[in-house]
Amino acid sequence: MKYYAVNKATEEVCQVGRLLFDKGFVAANDGNLSVRLSEDVILTTPTGVSKGFLEPDMLVKVNLQGEVLEGKTEPSSELKMHLRVYSERQDVQAVVHAHPPIATTYAIAGIPLDQAMMPEAVITLGTVPVVEYGTPSTEEIPNAIAHYIHSYRALLLENHGALTWGKDIFSAYYLMETLEFAAQVNFNLKLLGRERELSKGRVQELLTIKEKMGIKGESPAGISCGSGESVCKSAAKQTGMPMSITRSELETLAELITEKVLFKIRKEK
Template sequence: MQNEFQLKKDICEIGRRIYQNGFVAANDGNISIRIGENEILATPTGVSKGFMTPDMIVKTDMDGNVISGKLKPSSELKMHIDVYKQRDDVKSVVHAHPPTATGYAVAGIPLNDMIMPEVIISLGTVPIAKYGTPSTMEIPENVRKYLDCYDGVLLENHGALTVGTDVTNAYFKMETIELTAKINLTARQLGGIKEISPENVDRLYEIRDKLGVQGKHPATCKVDLSQTENDSNDSGEISEAELGELVSEITKKVISELE
C-alpha cells in the first residue's frame, strides 16, 4: 500500500478534480480511503474540495473517532463508514453532486437504460436510494440495500455515491455516472433512447467476465430492476409532461456542457 502521506495527496487530487469538473460547489462533497482494518482517511468538513492540502486530511477509526488531524471530518463520514462495514473489497468512497446525474436523482429517474457498452461493462445500471437527512444514519441505511449489486448509486435529492478499489477507481465511476446522465439527457432531447438489445447486453456481460473487472455489478446478482429503481417511485416511470419539465429545467443548467 502507498504511504499515508501519498494517500492524503491522492485525496486532495481527486478533490481538485471533482471541484474543477463542477461535481461539487463551495464545501460540498466528501472523499475517504480505508487504510487497514480500523482506520480511514477522510476529507474535513467546511473546506472546499478544490483547495485541500494533505495536512487537512483527517484520520479516524471505524467509529468516526478522530485519531489525528487538526480539523473535523466530514459530517457525512457515517455514510462512508457504513459502506466499508458492508463491503470488504471497497477501499475508497466518493460522494459528489454531479449536476446532470443529480438532476436525474431529483427527478426520480434511475440510469437504467442500456445505451453505452462501456457503462454496461463497468457499472451496469445506477439505481436511486431513497432520500435521507444528511449526516444521519438515514442515508447509509438507504444505500446499504444496493451495495451487494452496485458500485454507483444516485441519492434522491442529494447527489451520487461511488465506491472503488482505490480513490481514483471510485472517482472514475463518478465521472462515468455523470457522462451517462448527459448522454441519456441528450438522447431524450433528440427524440428518444435506442437501447442496446438484450442479446448484445449479454455479450457485454461476457466481456466483463473475461476482463476480470472488479467490483459489484447488477449482472452478477441478477437483481430485479423493477424492485430497486427508486424507493420513492414504484414504477420508475415518468409521464411525458414530467419528462418535458425535467428536460427544460436540466437543460438550463447543463446545455453549455453538452455543446
C-alpha cells in the first residue's frame, strides 16, 4: 500500500481546506480533513480553526485510537468518524467532512440522493444515503457510518453535513463537489416541479461504464449494478430501513390519490 509522504500530505490538506472554504462548503470553523501517513498514522486538521486559513504547523498526527502523536494543536472532536473510515477501509487514504449548504439541507430533510439524473453523478457518486443522526464527537456517528462505508462513496449525515473519502484527498474533495452539485441540481428540479430521471436502459449503460472503470458503490434505486453484483437499492428502500416523507410530499401524494379516485368515480357514473 502506498501512503502519503508527510510533506505532500501537509500541502494538500491545506490546499483542500482553502477549496472547501472558497466554495462555501464550511462556515466558520466547520469541517475537518485527514490523510493516512501509514497503516495506523493519520494527519488531520485542528479544532477551532477555519479551513480557509490552515498553516502546515497546525496539523496534528494521531494514531487510529485518536491519541495525538505529534502536533501543537488538538484534533477536531469529529476525528472519530474519520478514524472509523480508516479502520473499516484499508484502501482509503483520505477523508473529507464538510457542511455544504444544499447537501446539508438534504441531510436535515432526511432526503437521500438516489435519483439517476446526471451521467457523471451516476458513475462517480452513485446513491448517497442519509445516515441516522448521532451527536457530534460521540461514538454515535462512527457507529452509524460503519454500516454504510463499504457500500457507498459518499454519505449525508442526518441533521449535520456530508462525508466523503477516497484514494487521495483530491478524490475525496471532488466527490464532495459532485455531491453538492447533485444536491443543488436536484433542489432546482424540485423547485421547477420536474424531476426527469434517466431511463433504466440509459442508467444500465452508465453502470457498464462504471464497472469498466472499476468504480464501486451503490447505484440509483432498482437498477442492476452489472455482472457479479446484486440489484442495487437506495438505502431508504432497503428492507427494514426507515423511510421518511415530508409534509408537502404527503400532501402531494394525498392529492394524487384523491384525483385518481375522483377520476374513477366520474368514469363509473
